[in-house]
Amino acid sequence: MNKPPTELSRQAPTKSELIQIMVGLGLAMLLSALDQSIVATAMPTIAADLGDFVHLPWIVTAYLVASTAVTPLYGKLADIHGARAMLLIGVAIFVAGSVFCALAPSMGLLALARAVQGMGGGGLIALAQTVIADLVTPRERGRMMTYFSIVFIAASVGGPALGGVFAEHLHWSLIFWINVPLGLVAFAMSWFHLRRLPQRRHPHRLDIAGAALLVVGSSVTQLALSWGGERLAWSSAPMLALLAAAAAAWALFAWRTRAAEEPLIPLDVLGDSVVRDATLSGAFGLGTFIALTMFLPIYFEGALGLTADQSGLALIPLTIATVTGATISGRLMSRIRHYKAAPLIGLGAATLAMAALWLALGALSLAALDALLAVVGLGVGAMLPVTTVAVQNAVPAHNLGTATAVTQFSRQLGGVFIVAIFGAIVIGGGPVAAPEALRAAFRTALGVAALLTLASFLFMARMEQRDLHGEG
Template identity: 50%
Template structure:
């Protein structure tokens, strides 16, 4: 007997569920930003700076690798129990992090924490899809952008404040009360979500193959050009291992009775095109967010703290773009027009910076960056709703988890490419990174400017490719709550 999730939740019911989802998403998003500024303090107090990058890498590896698994588990066992499990794993991992006596143990605890954090965001998106019809869902995607913006803005200063004036472990202890509130709130409010009673089973072999493919790939991206040369034996071996296991995962997907990511999802035209477009657009945004501090400090001459403040328009821009796109989806028949226009705006803005990378006055640069992120911010809400609108309800979890996973992989790849371009600028970027306020000579500034010219040319190319995929995406009418979902993902 099938019990499909209701699509007729009243607005008061929806609003009663959302705060728990916001808090769960905030836990996952905040922990990706709050740790960065506390890292030097953690290294000093635990007496191990050499292995400190593992504190970040371990969380990244675990959180990305488990994202598709959570989607499938939510389709099998229901959203509530899987979300509560993710919150519990995250909180237990946070306690282990706070009590860690050494960096290696902290890294292991961070991996455990990431195994919980990896499900919080995609599960929240799936639950929103359960309670809100596709026609109205775009406006609720704005909440996701706002949560990420809040985490990006509050995380770094909060992490530094707690590490300097309380203790570095406080950045993990604060997850306990927040997680407890999210757990209680979610447990109560999600009781009204009916379980989808369908004959499902978990493809354990496929899940393991995906983890084994993801881990070496992300390690290669994290180490390449930083710890090891891109052409070093270890980085190349990691890429080869990733390819081998990825091929194994593809084989398993084609032969398993019920693969981790259903063939109806992987073969869905909307899922494929929207995921690639969103992955490229978000990759450009994340890549620019990572490398722009080097530009702002090395070329614009800002201090590290000022460069952090200068990135605020990037965060605000994505919220503006997501809000505009999300609210317009229900009103526009051709809901692809706005993100296409947004990406065109971002292309022009990136081209302006590529044309004059070192000559733009700082206020003009900030304005152009705002245009870039407003344009890119229109893509994700439209892509997410389009994907969820194109699959059957019993595949919502798998489709949302898979699209988030592949988008994260694409974003990590773009960010690594942008970083490699910048940090290949004859050691200039490393000089900026080592100094609080690096005084670069004109030749060094020119070298760094040329590196950023190439970054923004690359951004223009990726945006054009994203536009091509988005233009090719089949535009299906957004369903209202009364309309049945498609029976398959094709």
């Protein structure tokens, strides 16, 4: 049985304390954001040093699978024990995993250490957003979350460069050692400055069976989508077995959610129309963005003849525009009542830009292509803070952690699905060498991306615009 939540109110932090809290949360988010970008450029060096290229993809797969699978668990546990306690645990596990990664003598142990690291990093972004929700009203949350944009700019732009410098001129283990001082500072700031965070307590049992089914379902799904068409043929017996296992785990999780007295994700959260529409809009929008950032370098280098460095620079407009869109939309939430206007305009323009890319890809200069990608980034970015705050605003306070984590989880899983779709289109049949063939494959992928962006727009349009708590 659900028991009434226990609220332990504490004096609101002062402005200077709030700044210190934001810095600590920013560092915690930087750990997760930086890790996803700094490793990529060092992978060839890591494989050469450890003498194992065959299992190299596992250092990415292990982290992504673990971090995605545990995200909902962090949210639920934050509702039980408080966001501060779970944030401290997440940072500690992440730092420990980073040390294990730096000391790993083989690819197998490195992959295992990356899984540990992912178990810590999986909750950092959702927990930081939950802490913000505990500190300020929904009307102010969008504005507060925009300060984290600096973190993602630094991670997206600086991460690959830093990873390359460490791997080429120093030692690849430094990409993991750097997490130790950052993590210790984030832990210390969270330990001291989050003590005044208003405490939420909702005493209940954790649905262990539901949690296990969710972890199995999401993990097996990610493995199947990561391996399909590359390591395993989609029609092969092992792949069909993986897909069947994933379907069975999800079906059992759905049954458990309906049957359990206290399910891992409460039915009133899943049943809320705002939660459904916001999470689906976020999954389609951010998933498309993730797929673009992963596969566009293949087009830049294979069809346009850019170098790896030039390809990285060509992605910057998309990244910067996404952060800019999030900043504008988040700040508008505290100033205008019709907060859906910015993401609707942005996603509408993004859909048209994706359609233009699909129709005219072969005739576009690099500058024109980047300009259209920037429009896409602005639209996706404008959607992100609105969907997060709308979900938090729609649920009771004792479910804030769970709802925020479900939102982040759906975005991550959406990214896995859409990346798999792009992979099947672009490289599913093997490497595409001829520029014209590559251009044709990307036209198809961009047509799919236009439909997915349109889906994000439609779910945003359908989402009910409820008054934000604290709105006058």
